[in-house]
Amino acid sequence: xxxxxxxQSGVIYQVYPRSFQDTNGDGIGDLPGIERRLDHLVAxxxxxxxxxxxxPSPMVDFGYDVADYTGVHPMFGTMADxxxxxxAAHDRGLRLLLDFVxxxxxxxxxxxxxSRSSRDNPKRDWYIWRDPAPDGGxxxxxxxxxxxxxxxxxxxxxxxxxxAMLVEQPDxxxxxxxxxxxxxxxxxxWFDKGVDGFRVDILWHMIKAADFPDNPANPDWRPGMADMNxxxxxxSTDQPEVFAIAAEMRALADSYRATGRERVLIGEIYLPVERxxxxxxxxxxxxxxxxxxxxxxxxxxxxxxxKMIADYEKALPPGGWPNWVLGNHxxxxxxxxxxxxxxxxxxxxxxxxxxxxxxxxGDELGLADVAIPSDKVQDPRELREPGLGFGRDPVxxxxxxxxxxxAGFTTGTPWLPLNPDxxxxxxxxxxxxxxxxxxxxxxxxxxxxMHPALSIGSVRLLQAENDVLAYERAHAGERIAVxxxxxxxxxxxxxxxxxxxxILSTCHARQGGSDALLxxxxxxxxxxxx
Ligand code: NOJ
Ligand code: CA
Numbered sequence: 374x375x376x377x378x379x380x381q382s383g384v385i386y387q388v389y390p391r392s393f394q395d396t397n398g399d400g401i402g403d404l405p406g407i408e409r410r411l412d413h414l415v416a417x418x419x420x421x422x423x424x425x426x427x428x429p430s431p432m433v434d435f436g437y438d439v440a441d442y443t444g445v446h447p448m449f450g451t452m453a454d455x456x457x458x459x460x461a462a463h464d465r466g467l468r469l470l471l472d473f474v475x476x477x478x479x480x481x482x483x484x485x486x487x488s489r490s491s492r493d494n495p496k497r498d499w500y501i502w503r504d505p506a507p508d509g510g511x512x513x514x515x516x517x518x519x520x521x522x523x524x525x526x527x528x529x530x531x532x533x534x535x536x537a538m539l540v541e542q543p544d545x546x547x548x549x550x551x552x553x554x555x556x557x558x559x560x561x562x563w564f565d566k567g568v569d570g571f572r573v574d575i576l577w578h579m580i581k582a583a584d585f586p587d588n589p590a591n592p593d594w595r596p597g598m599a600d601m602n603x604x605x606x607x608x609s610t611d612q613p614e615v616f617a618i619a620a621e622m623r624a625l626a627d628s629y630r631a632t633g634r635e636r637v638l639i640g641e642i643y644l645p646v647e648r649x650x651x652x653x654x655x656x657x658x659x660x661x662x663x664x665x666x667x668x669x670x671x672x673x674x675x676x677x678x679x680k681m682i683a684d685y686e687k688a689l690p691p692g693g694w695p696n697w698v699l700g701n702h703x704x705x706x707x708x709x710x711x712x713x714x715x716x717x718x719x720x721x722x723x724x725x726x727x728x729x730x731x732x733x734x735g736d737e738l739g740l741a742d743v744a745i746p747s748d749k750v751q752d753p754r755e756l757r758e759p760g761l762g763f764g765r766d767p768v769x770x771x772x773x774x775x776x777x778x779x780a781g782f783t784t785g786t787p788w789l790p791l792n793p794d795x796x797x798x799x800x801x802x803x804x805x806x807x808x809x810x811x812x813x814x815x816x817x818x819x820x821x822x823m824h825p826a827l828s829i830g831s832v833r834l835l836q837a838e839n840d841v842l843a844y845e846r847a848h849a850g851e852r853i854a855v856x857x858x859x860x861x862x863x864x865x866x867x868x869x870x871x872x873x874x875x876i877l878s879t880c881h882a883r884q885g886g887s888d889a890l891l892x893x894x895x896x897x898x899x900x901x902x903x
Contacts, residue, residue: 374829374848377828377829378635378637379420379421379468379635380421380468380570380635380637380661380662380694380729381694381729381828381829382420382825382828382829383419383420383421383468383729383828384418384419384420384421384724384729384730384731384732384818384821385419385420385421385422385423385470385639385729385730385731385732386414386417386419386421386422386423386731386732386734387422387423387424387425387701387702387731387732387733387734388407388422388423388424388425388734389402389425389702389734389769390402390403390404390406390407390424390425390426390427390436390449391435391436391769391788392734392769392770392771392772392782392788392789393406393407393410393734393771393772394406394407394409394410394772394774394782395771395782395783395784395785395787396409398783398784398785399448399783399785400783400785400786400787400788401448401783401788402449402771402772402782403448403449403450403454404427404445404449404450404454404455404457404458405450405454405457405458407422407424407458408454408457408458408461408462410772410774411458411461411462411465411467412465413800414465414467415465415466415467416804416815417737417811417814417815417818418814418815418818418819418821418822419467419732419818420466420467420468421467421468421469421470421569421570422462422467422468422469422470423470423471423472423572423639423731424469424470424471424472425437425472425702426439426471426472426474427445427446427449427455427471427472428440428441428442428443428444428445428446428474429441429444429445429446429447430446430479431479431481431541432446432448433479433539433541433542433753434538434539434541434542434753435751435752435769436472437472437474437538437542437574438477438478438479438480438481438539438541438542439474439478439479439482440478440479440481440482440483441482441483442473442478442556442559442562443559443562443563455566456566459566459567459568463567468569468570468637469568469569470568470569470570470571470572470637470639471563471568471570471571471572472571472572472574473559473560473571473572473573473574474574475545475547475556475573475574475576475579476537476538476544476545476574476575476576476578476579477536477537477538477542477543477544477545478542478543478545479541479542480540480541480542480543481541484496484499484500484552484555485499485500485543488500488502488543489527489529489530489534491530492530492531492532495551496551498546498549498551498552499545499546499549499551499552499555500534500535500543500544500545500546501534501535501543501544501545501546501581502527502530502532502533502534502535503524503532503533503534503535503585504531504532504533505526505532505533511523511524511526511533512524512533512585513585513586513587513588514587514588514604515535515537515585515587515588515604515606515608515609516588516600516601516603516604517536517537517538517539517540517600517601518537518538518599518601519538519539519601519753519754519757519758520599520600520601520757520758521600521757523535523536523537523609524536525540525543535581537575537578537609537610538575539753539757544578544581547579547580547618548580548583548614553618553621557621557622557625560622560625560626561625564625564626564629564636567634568636569634569635569636569637570626570636570637570638570639570661571637571638571639572639572641572664573622573638573639573640573641573660574641575641575642576615576619576640576641576642576652576660576663577610577611577615577640577642577643577644577652578609578610579615579618580612580614580615580618581608581609581610581612582608582609582612585608586608587604587608588604588605588606588607588608588609589604589605589607590603590604590605591603591604591605597761599758599761599763600758611644611648616651616652616654616655616659619638619640619652619654619658619659619660620654620658620659622638622660623638623654623658623659623660623661624658626638626661637661637662638660638661638662639660639661639662639663639664639696639731640652640659640660640662640663640664641664642663642664643666646665646667646684646685646688647688649663649665649688650663650688650689650690650693653689653690653692653693657690657692657693661694662694662696662729663696664696664698664731665685665695665696665697665698665728666698666704667681667685667697668681668697668698668699668719668722668723669698669699669700669701669704673710673711673715673859674859675836675837675838675839675840675841675842675857675859676837676838678722678837678842678859679834679837679842680837682726682832682834682844683834686727686832694728694729695726695727695728695729696728696729696730696731697723697726697728697729697730697731698730698731698733699719699720699723699730699731699732699733699736700733700736700768701731701733701768702733702765702768702769703765703768704765704768705742705767705768706733706735706736706740706741706742706767706768707719707720707736708736708739708740708741708742709741709742709767713739713741714861714893714894715859715894716736716739716810717739717810717813717879717894717896718857718858718859718879718894718895718896720736720737720810720813720814720817720879721813721817721855721857721877721879721896721898722842722855722857722896724814724817724818724821724827725817725821725827725844725846725853725855725898726832727829727830727831727832727846732814733768734772735770735772735773737810737811737814738773738798738799738800738803738809738810738811739798739809739810740770740773740792740798741792741794742767742768743766743767743770743789743790743791743792743793744767745764745766745767745789745790746790747759749766749789749790750764750766751766751788751789752764752765752766752769766789769789770787770789770790770791770792771783771787771788771789771791772800773791773792773795773798773799773800774799774800774801775799775800775801775802776796776799776801776802779791780795780796780799781799781801807881808881808882812881813879813881816877817877820876820877820898824848824851824853824900825848825849825851826846826847826848826849826851826852826853827846827853827898829848830846830847830848830851830853831846831847831848832844832845832846833845833847835854835867835869836856836867839864839865840858840859840860840862840864841856841857841858841859841864841867841891842856842857842859843855843856843857843867851900851901852871852873852900852901852903853898853899853900853901854869854873854898854899854901855896855897855898855899856891856896856897856898856899857896857897858891858892858893858894858895858896860893860894861893861894862893863890863891863892863893864890864891865889865890865891866889866890866891866897869899869901871901871902871903872901872902872903873899873900873901873902874899874900874902875897875898875899876898876899876900877897877898878892878895878896878897878898879894879895879896879897880892880894880895883895883897
């Protein structure tokens with residue numbers, strides 16, 4: 374590859390704004406807080422920041438219920454605060470991405486208030502309204518991702534509205550041209566301000582089968598599984614008409630090329646690889662990066678990871694640029710899933726695979742999930758289906774910055790408890806420790822910048838057995854081998870063709886580079902001398 378775009382060679386960092394940095398003592402992170410901490414991101418060495426929603430919202434789903442697509446929630450700050458943050462990010466060479474939530478709005482959005490006011494309101498069709506089934510019940514068997522029927526009865530107008538998520542998140546009707554235009558205008562509003570792109574929430578949900586047939590029952594559903602999994606979301610998601618919407622958004626983003634700043638769209642899509650690929654578009658007219666979440670659910674085994682990487686690489690359409698994600702605000706943290714030692718190996722994997730990596734705030738410290746006492750639970754996912762392990766509060770806890778009160782996150786009471794390990798696991802402490810997870814991330818990100826083979830080079834899988842996953846990255850005559858020990862026993866290094874020497878190990882204590890053995894849980898990057 375020559376002349377890569379910033380979103381191809383760069384690394385994206387996700388900020389959950391409630392939990393990054395509070396500046397006014399209300400215990401909730403805010404935009405001035407993100408601005409105050411931008412230098413952490415610069416020191417770390419990432420290229421772009423994606424901020425989860427900051428719009429006005431009743432916060433039933435913590436901002437994913439948007440009441441105004443072109444405003445800023447006063448809790449996060451003002452529009453001036455946003456503009457200041459954007460300018461400060463750009464001054465430091467960082468790109469800034471917002472989270473666009475097109476599938477649904479809040480039920481407090483003025484559009485929905487109008488829509489539900491009467492059947493003949495001009496905005497009625499901006500949402501999805503249906504008559505009851507002949508028995509008076511919901512129009513079909515579709516289930517909300519938060520459990521229960523996805524249809525809510527509105528007695529005043531005698532119809533049901535559809536909500537793929539919470540009752541408070543009515544789905545928007547993207548088949549309506551007026552709604553479509555209004556939503557694209559909202560994107561334009563932020564592009565005009567200079568935002569560098571969007572992460573697009575649940576893109577694959579945006580269009581539903583026009584005649585709303587029942588979804589098939591899921592034969593594999595068992596008690597203990599989420600209610601939503603009782604049916605297969607065959608007709609309620611991933612409909613072919615969604616690609617035209619993605620293409621419209623892409624054309625809008627591309628229309629800003631003339632400004633000299635390339636804008637990017639990243640689609641949140643949880644689908645098997647073969648269906649995910651369609652979101653690149655037939656000729657690349659879809660989103661730039663359909664999120665590849667496979668590492669989040671990956672079985673942590675050399676062979677399984679090898680197959681996942683190979684299958685994904687093979688499935689990519691011509692020109693389709695890969696991407697990898699280890700964690701986000703909806704899924705258990707990597708340190709909890711694979712343990713502290715392997716989380717270091719996972720970081721090396723994420724930052725050396727071919728494709729754009731997205732890092733989740735706190736993972737650079739090795740932060741683990743935090744057990745939330747039941748009286749402190751905030752997440753509607755946990756409140757609606759308690760005790761099954763779906764709650765997302767544990768992965769949304771405040772960023773620990775230093776050893777001062779409340780880890781420097783707030784002068785008040787944090788909205789969610791800090792991880793009790795914050796006195797030692799915080800940015801300041803790890804910055805002073807060459808062996809820390811933070812130092813490892815810094816080293817990995819510096820190597821990526823120094824060696825284009827690691828960001829834009831080709832990938833060739835070398836070994837996937839005996840707990841060792843190894844691959845070679847190559848670009849413009851430079852060759853780099855990545856060798857990862859996914860187990861807790863020492864393992865021989867795989868045979869490498871040529872003279873390689875180690876340039877980074879996940880085990881800080883390793884001396885020199887000629888050992889023929891990988892230590893337990895060791896990941897190693899080696900540079901070819903030829
Ligand atoms: C996906 C978001 O990541 C999640 O946090 C949210 O609850 C749903 N979409 C609904 O918007
Ligand atoms: Ca605050």
